[in-house]
Amino acid sequence: NAGVMQNPRHLVRRRGQEARLRCSPMKGHSHVYWYRQLPEEGLKFMVYLQKENIIDESGMPKERFSAEFPKEGPSILRIQQVVRGDSAAYFCASSPPAGGGNQPQHFGDGTRLSIL
Amino acid sequence: QKEVEQDPGPLSVPEGAIVSLNCTYSNSAFQYFMWYRQYSRKGPELLMYTYSSGNKEDGRFTAQVDKSSKYISLFIRDSQPSDSATYLCAIKPPEGRRALTFGSGTRLQVQP
Numbered sequence: 358n359a360g361v362m363q364n365p366r367h368l369v370r371r372r373g374q375e376a377r378l379r380c381s382p383m384k385g386h387s388h389v390y391w392y393r394q395l396p397e398e399g400l401k402f403m404v405y406l407q408k409e410n411i412i413d414e415s416g417m418p419k420e421r422f423s424a425e426f427p428k429e430g431p432s433i434l435r436i437q438q439v440v441r442g443d444s445a446a447y448f449c450a451s452s453p454p455a456g457g458g459n460q461p462q463h464f465g466d467g468t469r470l471s472i473l
Numbered sequence: 474q475k476e477v478e479q480d481p482g483p484l485s486v487p488e489g490a491i492v493s494l495n496c497t498y499s500n501s502a503f504q505y506f507m508w509y510r511q512y513s514r515k516g517p518e519l520l521m522y523t524y525s526s527g528n529k530e531d532g533r534f535t536a537q538v539d540k541s542s543k544y545i546s547l548f549i550r551d552s553q554p555s556d557s558a559t560y561l562c563a564i565k566p567p568e569g570r571r572a573l574t575f576g577s578g579t580r581l582q583v584q585p
Binding site for chain 2: 361363388392399400402405412415416461463465466467469
């Protein structure tokens with residue numbers, strides 16, 4: 358499968374625990390984006406990363422949330438001390454480096470996070 | 474006012490009908506317009522990607538952009554039950570920012 362890969366597909370955590378969501382971009386893509394989708398709502402941008410750099414984190418909550426895209430390995434979205442309001446589907450998208458930023462973004466199938 | 478407005482539906486049509494899905498946006502600086510299809514429990518799948526005003530056709534799908542009215546549309550001809558999904562419009566601001574702004578999605582049901 359050459360698409361955007363996200364894991365796990367489903368993640369259950371208790372309040373106060375940490376959640377780690379992983380995203381491997383499409384082959385040849387070096388730009389990664391994270392979006393959150395609450396029930397009955399559209400996707401909301403969280404953060405845009407390139408390898409080893411956070412480019413735009415304007416949509417990311419200031420506390421408890423962090424993201425990284427290391428030189429090797431997948432991008433990680435980390436949520437510390439989860440609360441019930443963090444329950445949502447988290448989607449990762451990727452795009453190739455060419456095109457001056459106007460390449461379309463391709464999405465994975467998401468991680469559905471449930472907080473007990 | 475939301476940056477992108479989209480009627481949530483649901484929209485129910487008989488098989489073979491022409492479907493019209495629409496979004497309006499508020500910021501004239503937006504330049505790139507996309508339509509994604511999302512099946513239940515899956516990620517958004519890119520259907521159409523346009524830049525300029527006018528029409529773009531791909532098979533049974535036609536995307537239309539009217540920048541003067543800040544209005545974008547997706548038309549589906551000869552709709553099939555397999556087209557039943559949620560359709561999301563997405564808009565990208567000018568150079569320098571890559572965050573897509575999505576509409577809330579329109580749920581479409583095509584009845585066989």
